[in-house]
Amino acid sequence: MPPKPASSKPKGDYIETDTGNKVARRSQLYGTQNIILGGRTTIQPEVCIRGDLVRAAPPKDPKDPKSGASANTSVMVGRYTFVSTGSILRPPHRLHKGTVSYHPLKIGDHTFIGERCIIEAASIGDHVYIGKGAVLGKMVIVKDWVKVLEGAVVAAGTVVPSGCVVGGRPARVVGEVGDGWGMHEGMEGGDMRELWRSVG
């Protein structure tokens, strides 16, 4: 994604790409070739995305023929998704046949990730709201329309079904989102166009 400077501010805090992604200059993206931003995605300053942790087996393993060969996607972020300051997106890994293998991290559309979150989930759905300081453990699956409360620690391997509110350490289901979740602009879990527009 070739950076295209915004027309009004040539040296703004954000780099806006052709597809409308707004990526802060002060964010740390590793392995950018493995990161796919869906368009109109916002990456705030001090966000760290570890795109370098890809599925390919580490090269030190001589038995695996495909070692280090195919560099595929490691982080996929959907449209209008907002990643707040200080968050870390790190693809999850697990021991598979004695070797560490990374899995891609997929994040859906209109999802909000609060400040200083640590995300190691395998997938996060659409219209998900993740509160400040939440930790999503390895291989967590968060379905659509979920609210993760502030400071929640979602234990590794948890599946959060759609329409749930989870919180606590370890996180468990503490409630359900309203039936109108995700329908309204400006609400938690709602449409995020407005938030995207206000950035940069």
Next chain:
Amino acid sequence: MSFPYTYISCPCTDVSTPINGSTEQNDDEEQERTFDPRSPRANFSLYTLEHLLYCEDCQQIRCPRCTLEEIVTWYCPNCLFEMPSSMVKSEAGRCTRNCFNCPICIGPLAVTSVHPDPVQRSLLGPWILSCGYCNWTSLEIGWQFKGLQDMRSEMGKLKIGGQYKAANSKTSASTPPTESTPDDDPDSVFTALRSFYNSQLSSSNATDPLLTPSGGINYSSPSSLARIMSLYTGRSSYGKKDPAKSTPMRESVDPSEGLQIFDPASDTAAIEKLRTQGWTSTASTAQQTEQKHPPRFTSDLRPTQAQLRTKRSKRCRTCRHILVKPEAKVQSTRFRIRLVALNYIPTITLKPLQPSPSTQLPLLDLNALPVLRASQFLLTLKNPLFDPVKITLGTPAHAPGKNSHKVTILCPQFDIGPNADQWDEALGDNKNRRASKLLSTSKVEYVGGERGKVAEAGKVWEKGRNWTTVVVEVVCQDVGEDGEGEDVLEIPVFLRMEWEGDTMEREEGGSGSGGGGGLKGEERKEKRELAFWVVVGVGKVGRLEGPTLAASP
């Protein structure tokens, strides 16, 4: 809690309002009364907008209290598999697959292999359950599983410590009461007791009193006579057995019949354990409630099966129409019917109107609102309807609570445009170009920021396509060092909306006020109104300080 917030009070808690949906209130007293968000009752009627539904037939807001729920699907939150409702009861609402929760932290447990060769771990057992959060494993209670297929039934046979239960009724019958360690597992004790009492009951009144053992009808026995008499006289005395007359039953006498003899050694062992291991070894209430048979010590806790969750449809309690009906499939997040209040009543947002930079007043901080100085807020109402809406806002002059903060809505009556298609507007005349301005909730606004605009009484602050912003002025009183929650400023606002909506199609002539003789293509308009209380949480009132007082004009 983060400020600002908006809660809507469902009218169903107001018992004076007729439930059948007519919003007319003739009672003057009712109209005099204002809503108090601090009253204990208010807790039960305040909801965020997204939790509210709207019944089109009753033309009223519906909250979780005035809807009925029906279960559409049962599913496991862990594996997302649907469970047929016929199985739910027999499985006690638990997942039958390998979904278990940690007994210590109630997080999910993962199945992992402890095969000595790390390469073969993904294929071969033995398997254990391990918690990714607190690092508990089933090895702590000595559990290992041979196969992945039926871990649940294997778990049923295992005792704490890893031995298999010896107590199949057949095997225990063959090895009679001599067994030195009676099975103290509550489940097997219960099954033994139940089978014992079942056999006792069936032997005490083995047959129907009307039938002789040979199969014929026995009219002469006193019990059958009593029964026949009760049938004819209509007295139901027969069904109630006199407890004094009930046949004496033998109690269980040996462990195979579920007898457990109290062993004083177990008590001393428990006391000894408490003494040596202390408080940390005892199970907490939260841990105990998860268990089938609450044990005393954490070492006796077992992994629990994941509890099923449900997808539910909702009906209006008054007219029984369906308001929400999700698709039955677990994975789907779509709805067949979803009548949420978001599509019918305006969304209400509040944001501070910052003082003009030239006055050099500090910016408004919602967690420390200035005291004894007027602060202004922008109250924005956004219309989701396709018809223009007339809004009347009312608020008590003083916010409820001990400290009467003065509240004024500068423009209590205004209109909001329809939520029409954006194309209509683009193709329309250009004089309303300003109205196409997008509502931006995140932008900071100042007094006199745009073309020196200042808040004026009776005038709206700004208007957009389907939204209108008015100014609310608040003068906070000094709250002092009052108790908890006294410094929170909440404004109750009575919102009344009037609009002309389309009448429902299935109403045949006559009832429609528009009087368009029931023609199909003709749109008839009907005057509608809806009124409810809204509570806007503005922020916390700050402390009165010397410099602040001096700076206030």
